[in-house]
Amino acid sequence: MDAVVEAAARILEGKGDLSYTTNAIARTAGVSIGSLYQYFPNKDAITRALIRRELKSLEDQLGPVFAAPTAPSALADFAAAAAAYQMRRPTLARRLDEQEEKVAAPDDLAPARVRIMELLSAVIQGHGIAADTALLEDLMAVARSLTDAAGHRGETDIARLARKIEFAMMAVATAGR
Amino acid sequence: MDAVVEAAARILEGKGDLSYTTNAIARTAGVSIGSLYQYFPNKDAITRALIRRELKSLEDQLGPVFAAPTAPSALADFAAAAAAYQMRRPTLARRLDEQEEKVAAPDDLAPARVRIMELLSAVIQGHGIAADTALLEDLMAVARSLTDAAGHRGETDIARLARKIEFAMMAVATAGR
Amino acid sequence: MDAVVEAAARILEGKGDLSYTTNAIARTAGVSIGSLYQYFPNKDAITRALIRRELKSLEDQLGPVFAAPTAPSALADFAAAAAAYQMRRPTLARRLDEQEEKVAAPDDLAPARVRIMELLSAVIQGHGIAADTALLEDLMAVARSLTDAAGHRGETDIARLARKIEFAMMAVATAGR
Amino acid sequence: MDAVVEAAARILEGKGDLSYTTNAIARTAGVSIGSLYQYFPNKDAITRALIRRELKSLEDQLGPVFAAPTAPSALADFAAAAAAYQMRRPTLARRLDEQEEKVAAPDDLAPARVRIMELLSAVIQGHGIAADTALLEDLMAVARSLTDAAGHRGETDIARLARKIEFAMMAVATAGR
DNA sequence: GATGAATGAGGATTCATTCAT
DNA sequence: TATGAATGAATCCTCATTCAT
Numbered sequence A, B, C, D: 001m002d003a004v005v006e007a008a009a010r011i012l013e014g015k016g017d018l019s020y021t022t023n024a025i026a027r028t029a030g031v032s033i034g035s036l037y038q039y040f041p042n043k044d045a046i047t048r049a050l051i052r053r054e055l056k057s058l059e060d061q062l063g064p065v066f067a068a069p070t071a072p073s074a075l076a077d078f079a080a081a082a083a084a085y086q087m088r089r090p091t092l093a094r095r096l097d098e099q100e101e102k103v104a105a106p107d108d109l110a111p112a113r114v115r116i117m118e119l120l121s122a123v124i125q126g127h128g129i130a131a132d133t134a135l136l137e138d139l140m141a142v143a144r145s146l147t148d149a150a151g152h153r154g155e156t157d158i159a160r161l162a163r164k165i166e167f168a169m170m171a172v173a174t175a176g177r
Numbered sequence E: 001g002a003t004g005a006a007t008g009a010g011g012a013t014t015c016a017t018t019c020a021t
Numbered sequence F: 001t002a003t004g005a006a007t008g009a010a011t012c013c014t015c016a017t018t019c020a021t
Helices: A002-013 A022-029 A033-039 A043-061 A063-067 A074-088 A090-102 A106-126 A133-153 A158-175 B002-013 B022-029 B033-039 B043-061 B063-067 B074-088 B090-102 B106-126 B133-153 B158-175 C002-013 C022-029 C033-039 C043-061 C063-067 C074-088 C090-102 C106-126 C133-153 C158-175 D002-013 D022-029 D033-039 D043-061 D063-067 D074-088 D090-102 D106-126 D133-153 D158-175
Strands: none
Touching: A002 A022, A002 A043, A002 A090, A022 A033, A022 A043, A043 A063, A043 A074, A043 A090, A043 A106, A063 A074, A063 A106, A074 A090, A074 A106, A074 A133, A074 A158, A090 A133, A106 A133, A133 A158, A133 B133, A133 B158, A158 B133, A158 B158, B002 B022, B002 B043, B002 B090, B022 B033, B022 B043, B043 B063, B043 B074, B043 B090, B043 B106, B063 B074, B063 B106, B074 B090, B074 B106, B074 B133, B074 B158, B090 B133, B106 B133, B133 B158, C002 C022, C002 C043, C002 C090, C022 C033, C022 C043, C043 C063, C043 C074, C043 C090, C043 C106, C063 C074, C063 C106, C074 C090, C074 C106, C074 C133, C074 C158, C090 C133, C106 C133, C133 C158, C133 D133, C133 D158, C158 D133, C158 D158, D002 D022, D002 D043, D002 D090, D022 D033, D022 D043, D043 D063, D043 D074, D043 D090, D043 D106, D063 D074, D063 D106, D074 D090, D074 D106, D074 D133, D074 D158, D090 D133, D106 D133, D133 D158
């Protein structure tokens, strides 16, 4: 149920890890724990659903890039989408990254991530750079770290953040020779 | 006691958050919980001691940079030190960052962090760039994310990692105009 | 839940302080500790609930005195009620007094105590004696000590105990001049 | 060792039950726990030694009464001694009473108590009243409760307290017919 | 379906007591 | 004899999960 997932999101970005309990999620969602366990087999499933939802949201932001992955402005657009996505829920993505490690079998999350990775791969190749998995991971990591840091500080200047991400990505891509 | 801190490190970088219990730490350290609590007032204190130890280790690696913060090679040296530091304990630093959020009053950790930040500030200014707190945080975040990603993949090429970090830092520093 | 409070009472008057643990209370009450903590936020709250219950019981016994606090027989009736109250649970009240020192913030217990104190004050004044707080405390202490001692010995003669209490109270009240 | 017993006394009348640990006693006494356990077989033994010391102190105060148990002023003197004894360490005696319940086998404390009881018995009989064990217990209880209450309030008027005790004892003794 | 009371394994912490030095 | 580090059973409390209604 969407309410449950949204409740999980709110608790995670609010009081954080320590209050992230199934009972708190149910209460915040306005359902009983009994019902919660009818929608989700266990706590991890809720976390995974939330991660899935957020990945979907990021993909939506990336719509224009998907439309033209090899355009000259594609990298800038990618950076802008990443920045815009994380600006709305600054702490959520960071907390979610931490949770992801604890969640068993995040296999069902792979498809979305693969799509985004492949998109980024196309974007990079559009800039004439060969993209192996390692590079793509580095680029994602850098983008995420800069948005996390900006989110932590409560910054709101999306354009500035996007610019930083773009520059950093470009630098990392060229550093690999 | 050092054994306790090292046990904490090993559990954190091994089985992770969920196994990071006082009893597990004691068992791994080869002491009883009773003894553990004679050395440390509570679990957080152990985590803090570990963070402190790691910061110290990073500062040691940064020794050459502290010696000549404004040398032309200072940024490259800083990146190399960061890379070298994290290569030995790839996952530890990342897991430790997550723990830090949960640890109450990490005030006693501030001095070391301030020293490193001020060092980086000097290094950046040696490159003719004004360094505000936000920029320094971004640079640290980027360096950390790249080392984490490399650590995740089990890479061992320190020089290559250092180069990526240096490039990314430079890019972020100049992106701020 | 009443069963928990009654279990607490039974342990306290039975094996005493050392066996007065949350697990023992839960076991005696026939519930799991989990359930116990759904009814009460912590152990102190159970103790307070028990004290509250006992104060309520004492107030019930004092009903006739509340009805006519200034009647000539009021002091005798007060003594009789105190005796009757404590005869049923000889050791409980004494053990509870000891616990009260350890219980944090027994503020929610004050009202009942104040009502009883004020009643006693009226009774005493009905005998032409000014009652300050110190005197009231002394009277309560004397009444309690005599019931405790009688309870210790397993006495069952309520009338005799009430008579002793009445005499002692009267003596203390007049000793203050 | 006397220092250990006095340390126990100070902790008990100070921070109370919760801080009354063997390690705290040793630290306060200026000895190691190792040494503490060379003097006393266990914690209870310390408590018992303290009780014994306090009973001895009370007996000392009662010296004049022992000298002339049947004198007309004996009851007043007894009350005065009890009051004087407890005034010096107001909270200690009360806390000690609570501990006594927890202490196993307080048999070695009996002799002193018997001596005091027999003294009181003689005093009472000097007033022409037959003293059975029950009455003696009641008298002791009343004396103790009044001193405790006075100690609780921080009163310092020994004469006033002695008078109250004497009156109350007399009343209880005559109430038994 | 939905509810929420009930469960109990597990985690942090304390403290009386021991024993090697 | 003195020391104090080491021990671990026992305590309070939390929280994911179940199931009778």
